[in-house]
Amino acid sequence: MFIPFEKLPDYARVWVYQADKALNNAEQNHIQQVLEEQVNQWAAHGVPLVGSVQVLLNRFIIVAVDEVQNQASGCSIDASTRWLKELGAAMNLNFFDRSxxxxxxxxxxxxxxxxxxxxxxxxxxxxxxxxxxxxxxxxxxxxxxxxxxxxxxxxxxxxxxxxx
Structure with missing residues (x-):
């Protein structure tokens, strides 16, 4: 279940993905829309996760989950990683830039x-x-x-x- 990022508590778990280039407005909007849909369907062992996603500073994608509601499992974390890999491949971007x-x-x-x-x-x-x-x-x-x-x-x- 997607909720706005600012509504998540400070203890919510985050993953920060860094794009290999600056993102333009159209790319940012597309990424936000696609990932909000994914987060809205995100689940661990069939139980919905409460999470959010946010594109920041034309370069970073922040994925977050409130694990008090339900803990993210290895499979659900893998799913979120897969979203970024698939989206990156479709947009010719690398969200796993380690520079x-x-x-x-x-x-x-x-x-x-x-x-x-x-x-x-x-x-x-x-x-x-x-x-x-x-x-x-x-x-x-x-x-x-x-x-x-x-x-x-x-x-x-x-x-x-x-x-x-």
Whole structure:
């Protein structure tokens, strides 16, 4: 059963999917419509799940479920992953982009993990650059720790001064 994202509690479980490119308005609307229909039919062992989906910042798809109502099973989680794979294939998009997304001015850019250190050395990614932590487990963490300064993330090691 689909409900608006903002009506879900902070303990609701989330999965953050990152598109491999910025999405235009038509793509975002299509994704939202298709995934709302899927969430509306989402079930675990035949029992409906209460969940939501939201497209954010022209790049991210957030899928959420309130597991107090009914826990998501392995099969229901696999089903949600399949939605994104099928939708991505139909739209020629990859929603499983594992590069690091960061804010650069008014734009969200991505960089391969292996290139992070050089971008920090070049000053392109700085300590206060906002990066996206797509591994947040629930809505509460999503609200507080999805967008964080690079120096407050796993990237902090690149900004620590070496004491002599």
């Amino acid at each position: 690091v997304a960061y804010v650069d001015g008014d734009e969200i850019k991505t960089v391969e993990m292996l290139k992070i250190k050089s971008l920090v050395a070049e000053g392109i990614i700085q300590a206060d650059t906002i990066i996206f932590n797509n591994l947040v487990p629930n809505i509460g963490e999503f609200k507080t720790n999805w967008q964080v300064a690079a120096s407050a993330s796993w990237m902090k090691r690149y900004f620590q001064q070496v004491a002599l």
